[in-house]
Amino acid sequence: MADAGLPALRQFSFTTRAHVAVDDATGEPIGLDDVDTRVGWLLDLIWGAEAHMLSRLWQPATFDVLAAGVDRQGRKLPMQGHVAAARLGWTPHYPDGVYVPSRVTRVVTAQVMASLRTLAYRDTAIAALSERFDPATGTLAPPTEPGDWVPLGFARGVVRQFTARARRTDGAPSTRLRITDMQGPPQTSAMARLSAADRQLAHITVTDAVMTLTVKLPTTAAPTGRAQWRRVRLTATIPVHLHGRPISVWHLPTLVLDHRGLLLRCAATELVPDCDLGSATVAVGVDWSPSTLGAAVTAAEGPEGLVSDYRGVTYDDRGLGTKLARLQTEGQMLHRKAARLTRLAATAPPEVRTQLEEKIAVLDAHRTAVGIKRGKINRELAFHFARQVTDYATAAGAQVIAVEDLTTLETRGHGRVNNNRAAQSARRHAVTALAHTAAEVGIAVVSVPARGSSARCPGCDEPLSRPGGYHSAWCSGCRVGGNRDHVAGVNLAKRALLGRTTVTRRRGQLPAIRVAKHAPVRRCCDKTGPTPRRPRHRRVRHSLPTVTPRVGVTPNRYVPAPEASVWDTVEPVPPHGDAGSRDTRPSPAPATQVADSMRST
Template sequence: MTGSGSTVPRQFSFTTRAYTAVDDATGEPIGLDDVDTRVGWLLDLIAAAGGELVSRLWHPATFDVLAAGLDRQDRRLPAQGHVAAARLGWAPIYPAGVYVPSRVSRVVTAQVVATLRTLTYRDTAIMALSALFDPATGVVAPPIGSGDHVSAGFARGVQRQLVAFSRRSDGAQSTRLRITDLQGPPQTSAMARLSAADRQLARITVADRELVLTVKLPTSPAPAGRAQWRRVRLTATIPKHLHGRAITDWHLPTLVLDHRGLLWRCAATELAPAADLMAGTVAVGVDWSPSTLGAAATVVEGPAGLSSDYRGWTYDDRGLGIKLARLQAEGQLLHRKAARLTRLAATAPQEVRAQLEEKIAVLNEHREAVGVKRGKINRELSFHFARQVTDYAADAQAQVIAVEDLTTLETRGHGRVNNNRAAQSARRQAAAALAHTAAGAGIAVVSVPARGSSAWCPGCDAPLARPGGYHDAWCPRCRVGGNRDHIAGVNLAKRALLGKGKVTRRRGQSPAVRVAEHAPVRRCRDKNGPTRRRPRHRRVRRSRPIVTPRLGVTPNKHVPASQASVWDTVKSTPPQGDAGSRDTRISQAPATPVADSVRST
């Protein structure tokens, strides 16, 4: 039950790094570089064993078992990946003479089962779409049953795989293909999810705003026994933004190595205000815009029905969108250059091929750097957008934030460049950041259908006119209009309020409204939305340099320009009544003889 003042637990993630390390048995300090080396040995063992296990399980029978969700005794497979692998008899294999604790094997199997479970959905979709695929035309027929329906973007990706397979096999294929027929086993990431283990491998404690992680690490690349696995105690500082929050549990982190060394990807559970979706009477609709990341508008449900002032709010990305577009174009240019050099290197002589491969390596390195920079900007943009939208909803006293369902949203009709740019925007990351930030304020985030949100009138549900171009919307019947993104925000908020009693909830996803209902939204003059915040510049006193005014120079300029010629100091006497003019000279006598002498020459 949720009510006013109630709280619910929620999980969130953060990152941190260790600043000190000691041996848990002897207490001797260990250098962080040595810790990075030992963690690298652990990740190499996990990645090698995980890659071998995935290759061994890469056959249709594996996906049949995971799709059914039953073991050999027809028992339901547990959600924990390492327990499900133990039920099915899946165990990693290590090189001869290498000893690895059983808890590390748990980490390996948990990561492998999570990857295979994710690919099970793709395998099921490939089976359904391959039965509708025509090798002669390369077209997938529309699905017959509702169970075979997948998103349009996903279906196009599978269609490209089917076309490529048809070309490799000269058009001969079976009735139903599997994912193992179209692609090879995926690569496993070098990371260690310690949450799959227990206290025998790792444990975490909190003391004085610090996280202390005790974990077993190998002392050699190929440990031969238990003695070559020793416990290391790592200490990291809790980030400042977590101080003072009602955190009830700290979970074991995931260890990864980046260019700076060991990185902890941690998770924690805190108590957040409960969001009562059914009691929501004010909703904010967020429309994903092609020009900026998003725009919002407010709808209020009252005794007289739904109302809105139709005055929305547009997010200002502070120029980060332009920077992302530039980085995207730069990354694509580097990719094209590398692809062209790769084609040239395939038929080049040995000496030229070596030079081209060096250039290709440099281009790939630069492209990866551009990708890392884009990822950082996308994260900053997502959380800044989430903070701004949450503040807007809190100021409007909204209980619900409605966002477009990204699975039904597809960018098209804006040209190849704009479509690609909008498709690569961090919308899903921004939606996740919005759900996380809004939950901290007790506001529920609901996904609603996106179709027709900016094309239909919120009042009469008639097609909108575009008198001012693409970004303008106007309804001649209801006589309402404005920015098309603000109109879309009104439609999205309306759908959330009308469908709050028919919300579907799935594990790990935000609540969703599947059907778009209509009710007229009248335009009111009441102030529903918050007042726009205007930046206020702080006044700073600066001491001005004392400059002696010169003749012939405007007095209000503190740093006068250099005199170009003698004519710059000669000006006519100001007219009568203009004694207060800024151009009035103290005395014109010194300049007149000079001018006369120059004219006489």
């Protein structure tokens, strides 16, 4: 890898839990159950005021103000949500007689402004698409202005909403629609983002791998005065993998409650090496695949132009993709069954309706558990993929990793099963994890156009043939080819190297290359990419069969296998004749000795 530039800043998040709680004024210890109760009272106040404020501001005038970005005096709205809400006069309401500090009001308004600003884009898109929608045919007219373009997947979802609304109104022509006409106020979860407040509500200190959070919590469900808000000092342990990291800033956490109690969602900013995209000479292209998560290939720029060995590495998900498909099928089955019981409960007698509602609640709980499990597997899959690609790029000496632009990537034409599986893959989680992991070693991640990456030859830019089916690619003119995903990765790496001087950066998004340039990529006989380690998965026996040999009969020789998991990874190559697991077994012992030793115990 080339020499990294000046240090850059990278933000990341982690979770932890408090294990000690004391009263900040008296120093008396507080039980964690009492802390959970007091945090629950705080979240109830915030969630109730937030829901009431969203329903009150759910009108077109709100989104007009946010789209304009100015207040009544024509001044630009600040980025801080609570400051912008105060300037616009948007304040939350609380129950009568309840006292809430002004810093808690900052948290409420900041969370409401974040939700409304996120939905402002959807409101503008719905208003533009409603003018091009024909209720009679259910189709959209082509856009006339460049600003009217929206992602096709987003447009299809809005068209489904338009069609359902036209069906409810008997296809009557409508005027310009807004988001308030299509859906109700968003449902938010109970949380408290302390980052919107100052030290009067919460502050944090970190010493010796221990984080101490001091936060003001209510002592009753409906506090009536300032005396019923007291400071609590929470002590939590910082995860081991963060010890010794060059962290410059520790941010205030977000408070949430789950089935285990109080959870602190923390964030921090650390220093990482910076990479100059303009001087990149080696790139890794990551192509998303419908069969697996992705494949990575290298391309380099030399004195004779771009070269690549067209041999990459395909990610092995260790069976997690199959598990995700099974959980998705199970969740869809639970959804269909709950929907059917809901339809039956609508016309059932009161006694039967009560029983059906209990069954529906159980099904919803199971479906929620399946969704949580899928989220955990997706996160594990994304970071495992990111680590493998980052290690591959580091071994190849790459300075940039190119990924396909997900806004233009659609899953269609591969059959119902493959389309569904590819659409549910954790691609966006993988991109976020890849950008986070690669920044640690000074490698930049950019998005490049995806169109034609799997269909055109990297050498002559002509259409490829498929002599071996969908997963193969061959160019008869350049006489290059191989795996379809590997050829696409070469195209993506080429576009990153050719467009490294025209990178556009937007807040909250990856650096992007908008135009796909072409230059021939010569196939190099020399090896330009690293050889990844290919672990082998073997199923092994967990226990020794308890067989008592019969007298006078020569028993079979049972050789016990060491304990290992089902997905045991064998990294070293075993010696000749050894078919064991991770370690080399000693010389096999006769089964008689094994049986005698078991009998003596």
